[in-house]
Amino acid sequence: MRYHRTDIVERAVGILDAYGLADLSMRRIASELGLQPSALYHHFGSKQELLAAVADELLDRGARPDVPEASWDERVLALSHELRDAMLAYRDGAELVATAHAYGLGVRSPVERLATALEGAGFDEAFARTAAMTVLHFVFGHVTGEQAHRQANSAGAIDADPLGRADTGSFDLGLSLILEGIRHRRPATAKREP
Amino acid sequence: MRYHRTDIVERAVGILDAYGLADLSMRRIASELGLQPSALYHHFGSKQELLAAVADELLDRGARPDVPEASWDERVLALSHELRDAMLAYRDGAELVATAHAYGLGVRSPVERLATALEGAGFDEAFARTAAMTVLHFVFGHVTGEQAHRQANSAGAIDADPLGRADTGSFDLGLSLILEGIRHRRPATAKREP
DNA sequence: ACCTGAACACCGTTCAAGT
DNA sequence: ACCTGAACACCGTTCAAGT
Numbered sequence: 001m002r003y004h005r006t007d008i009v010e011r012a013v014g015i016l017d018a019y020g021l022a023d024l025s026m027r028r029i030a031s032e033l034g035l036q037p038s039a040l041y042h043h044f045g046s047k048q049e050l051l052a053a054v055a056d057e058l059l060d061r062g063a064r065p066d067v068p069e070a071s072w073d074e075r076v077l078a079l080s081h082e083l084r085d086a087m088l089a090y091r092d093g094a095e096l097v098a099t100a101h102a103y104g105l106g107v108r109s110p111v112e113r114l115a116t117a118l119e120g121a122g123f124d125e126a127f128a129r130t131a132a133m134t135v136l137h138f139v140f141g142h143v144t145g146e147q148a149h150r151q152a153n154s155a156g157a158i159d160a161d162p163l164g165r166a167d168t169g170s171f172d173l174g175l176s177l178i179l180e181g182i183r184h185r186r187p188a189t190a191k192r193e194p
Numbered sequence: 195m196r197y198h199r200t201d202i203v204e205r206a207v208g209i210l211d212a213y214g215l216a217d218l219s220m221r222r223i224a225s226e227l228g229l230q231p232s233a234l235y236h237h238f239g240s241k242q243e244l245l246a247a248v249a250d251e252l253l254d255r256g257a258r259p260d261v262p263e264a265s266w267d268e269r270v271l272a273l274s275h276e277l278r279d280a281m282l283a284y285r286d287g288a289e290l291v292a293t294a295h296a297y298g299l300g301v302r303s304p305v306e307r308l309a310t311a312l313e314g315a316g317f318d319e320a321f322a323r324t325a326a327m328t329v330l331h332f333v334f335g336h337v338t339g340e341q342a343h344r345q346a347n348s349a350g351a352i353d354a355d356p357l358g359r360a361d362t363g364s365f366d367l368g369l370s371l372i373l374e375g376i377r378h379r380r381p382a383t384a385k386r387e388p
Numbered sequence: 389a390c391c392t393g394a395a396c397a398c399c400g401t402t403c404a405a406g407t
Numbered sequence: 408a409c410c411t412g413a414a415c416a417c418c419g420t421t422c423a424a425g426t
């Protein structure tokens with residue numbers, strides 16, 4: 001059988017969700033496709049490159065349309081939740097996406113969409129990028145912890161997060177702190193009409 | 195020769211700084227100590243446990259005294275910079291510490307110290323923890339990116355971060371956004387005297 | 389208490405060769 | 408263009424046995 005990149009990515013997503021990131025090996029993907037491991041290197045230069053494609057696929061699957069008519073803070077909130085939901089939808093999704101992003105491969109669109117929303121509100125480009133990265137670091141860090149915690153619980157622990165360390169409430173609260181900080185610097189053009 | 199945990203951690207720190215996290219294997223540590231890999235399992239239950247001890251060691255080495263007489267925001271700022279400097283002081287330090295923290299092993303003190311500083315300002319415990327985690331997610335995410343970028347540059351790339359994506363300036367700027375958001379919710383007891 | 393020796397069950401990646 | 412077969416140079420972890 002002959003495969004394309006998309007077939008391989010699809011199979012990888014299946015393994016990820018069923019067995020987790022630790023079991024997502026080149027050899028495993030190859031064997032599930034009935035290929036030799038070396039065959040994958042015809043489609044991807046390295047495992048990192050393949051994982052980046054998988055990360056992008058997860059984000060694409062969870063993508064929701066932009067709402068350009070909404071206010072900048074509503075858009076940033078919506079983008080953050082879209083990202084969170086997309087990562088939570090697959091086992092180890094947050095860790096995979098965060099790692100791919102840290103290695104500078106794939107996952108370009110979230111930063112750009114966040115920065116665009118902020119620039120649309122009149123923030124200058126440099127500030128918009130820093131603010132977008134600040135939001136993104138929070139989202140990745142929070143959701144990674146949240147997912148680790150969920151999986152630890154569903155794997156038989158008693159603890160149901162009694163401290164509320166990493167649920168939706170603390171996600172929205174942490175995010176609101178950053179949004180408030182950004183709001184505090186909003187330029188004249190972004191102020192609501194009086 | 196007979197070794198203790200501290201000897202093993204010390205050797206691991208040396209390998210980390212000289213060869214990076216990817217080469218910090220149990221077999222490498224053992225061979226540099228003249229031991230069989232299995233000997234390490236007498237001192238640590240798993241590689242994760244050993245890495246957590248290494249992460250704690252890096253943070254201990256970069257520790258600076260608390261300044262209880264300073265204002266809460268000065269203390270949070272100082273703790274964030276202490277953490278950043280401690281991680282930047284060793285190759286792949288940020289990735290190691292962030293990973294250990296994500297796996298819930300070791301690295302307990304930064305969260306607690308941040309939360310304590312906020313509670314001292316009159317914030318309630320739940321808010322203090324969420325705010326501390328928000329700061330921590332930012333610090334881990336930013337410094338991980340910063341260090342990846344630095345190492346990519348020192349490894350022969352031309353790019354000297356022309357976009358200022360992850361330097362001290364954007365660290366302070368991102369952090370100030372979060373601090374402003376926290377400030378916005380400060381309780382009565384934390385307000386400056388009029 | 390601390391370590392050896394040997395094994396188990398894996399990895400990512402390269403490369404000549406095949407169709 | 409896409410893949411096989413075989414190899415290279417590794418992994419983390421377990422466990423009986425030694426001192």
